[in-house]
Amino acid sequence: MGALMLQGTGSDVGKSVLVAALCRALANRGLSVRPFKPQNMSNNAAVTADGGEIGRAQATQAMACRVPPSVDMNPVLLKPEGDRTSQIIVRGRVRGKLEAGRWREGRIGLLDEVLESYRTLRAQCDIVVVEGAGSPAEINLRAGDIANMGFARAAGVPVILVGDIDRGGVIASLVGTNTVIDPEDVAMIRGFLVNKFRGDPALFAGGMIAIEERTGWPGFGLIPWLAPAFRLPSEDAVILERARPAGERRLVIACPITPRIANFDDLDPLRLEPGIDVVMVPPGQPIPDAALIILAGSKATTADLLFLRDQQWDVDIIAHHRKGRPVLGLCGGYQMLGRSVADPDGVEGPPREVPGLGLLDVTTILTGDKTVRQVSGEALSAPFTGYEIHLGETEGPDRQRPLCTLDGRPEGATSADGLVAGSYVHGLLGLAAQRRAWLARIGIDSTGPDHHADIDAALDELAAAFEQHVDVDALIALAQTAQ
Structure with a gap:
């Protein structure tokens, strides 16, 4: 059927949780779903049945889809060992170490392996829900990117941009991303979500309109603060x-x-x-x-x-x-x-x-x-x-x-x-x-x-909230435009 990618205006805006919520919502509708993150950086890893390593969030997202985790769901995993050194895991196996200053040349050739994993998942299901890493607005990292727009454009996957209103400045972060990224990257973004809203949604109705007017992107939903998210396993040390x-x-x-x-x-x-x-x-x-x-x-x-x-x-x-x-x-x-x-x-x-x-x-x-x-x-x-x-x-x-x-x-x-x-x-x-x-x-x-049972219940609660506050039918239609 297709694919859809959620990227963020920054780290910790809630991409992992929203991908999990959308995966469970789609699974609850009877669709076959797979999660995918081209490149992740985390020392909280999970183990697949064949002894491979992937990011913890992708294992949780696989659970949201009600399928076992696989190495194809997170083909590139960086595990920081120091401020400037990371172990690199490719398709579940250690590939070596990488210095931060050599990351650009180190990722040469990885896009082909990322796309191979993505195509493997596409052949298994109705919809692949893709999670970006960091932000596409980090234009200093755009050359050779495999995590955000580099992947989206190579795979032909439409993008929804997620902003975090809880940290403040969500209008500026969404509009600013539209302003600083390459016009061809802008064209990949087909709409936006505003996450972690507290209070009366009517108070931000003007904000949603302002973002739409300044970017040309439709708003697909204003998502409230999702308390069940804190019951999911943590991946990022930010928490x-x-x-x-x-x-x-x-x-x-x-x-x-x-x-x-x-x-x-x-x-x-x-x-x-x-x-x-x-x-x-x-x-x-x-x-x-x-x-x-x-x-x-x-x-x-x-x-x-x-x-x-x-x-x-x-x-x-x-x-x-x-x-x-x-x-x-x-x-x-x-x-x-x-x-x-x-x-x-x-x-x-x-x-x-x-x-x-x-x-x-x-x-x-x-x-x-x-x-x-x-x-x-x-x-x-x-x-x-x-x-x-x-x-x-x-x-x-x-x-x-x-x-x-x-x-x-x-x-x-x-x-x-x-x-x-x-x-x-x-x-x-x-x-x-x-x-x-x-x-x-x-x-x-x-x-x-049991922790597993509690996570499963939390995923259903997140999916219900996502269905209530997001136009999921429109997201499914958008996913069908993927190449």
Whole structure:
């Protein structure tokens, strides 16, 4: 039938959520739908059934379409390892590292692979819903672009431009995009959406008209603030900057925010529990008094371990343990809990060995071979499903007390006192039974649902709101004009 692309006036305007909402709305109408993002940048990755990596948002969008995620849904994924270096994943597999200053030449040839993935999806369904990255108004990045207008023009996909009214200046951002981009790119944009509106829609009726008059684009909808969006897995670390402080009379689970924190959506299921405050601790602040500390994954474990010490969070974590309170490390956080992390070949940065927190009697050696797979098993006598995505091997005496039984084999480690545990499993806390077992250790009776079920319900709520405030019939008609 066709395809439609949602681009934004900037990052974090809500493109990922709106693509998910539209995908579920179309699926609910009985259409076969696939999500697609040509190029993504995120350290929150998901794992496909064949062991490939894609952005977390595309996995959620696949769920919105009620289909399994595939590597074709996000053919190019950049995973930042430092301020100027990223690991590049192409069609689910590591292709190498890329310096920021060499990105233009590094993406040469990638457009052909992006288009191949897109055509694969087009052959599978009625409509492909495409998500852009950043903004087409970043005209300094236009040459060789594969994420926004470079893709849209090469594939012949019509574009809807999304503006965020909550951050202010939405008229200027939409009209300004029309002004600064190339006229042939302007011609690809067939309309706009205004997202995250609060209040009486009548108050912005004049604003919608002003945008239409100055751009020539029709407005397809004014979308209210969508509260269910906060129940979807987080992909962008921007959300960590808005982490709320702990509330009163609730137990705190704390997680420090390191510069290369990854797959921090592992903590999202805990937010379903009414007796819990999940506190993401920003740099410059001590870890608060907590019932449980969780160390999340990392894209650069040795660098984040050094940062953790620089913030004196190691002192807070050790003091927490001395009080007889539990600590859980996931993936890179598991590695940090050991006696040392060695990177002899410079896999994640300069070759070095960094002392760990010493709370688990294990050591880790980082190697170039990446483990990427979906898994299931049991921990604390409760089931779980999840995935592994990590570099390195961890060994030592505490591995004799595995945390998990993973597809029939022991996995992870537990300290002799039983207070400290680590695992390479992401998604460990998603099933209610597994989360209930962990929370029982800190005196909480878990009442939250399975995380997957809650996400599915949130997607239906988002789709209903999208149908109410957006002309979906017009979007379907527009999608049919794709080449």
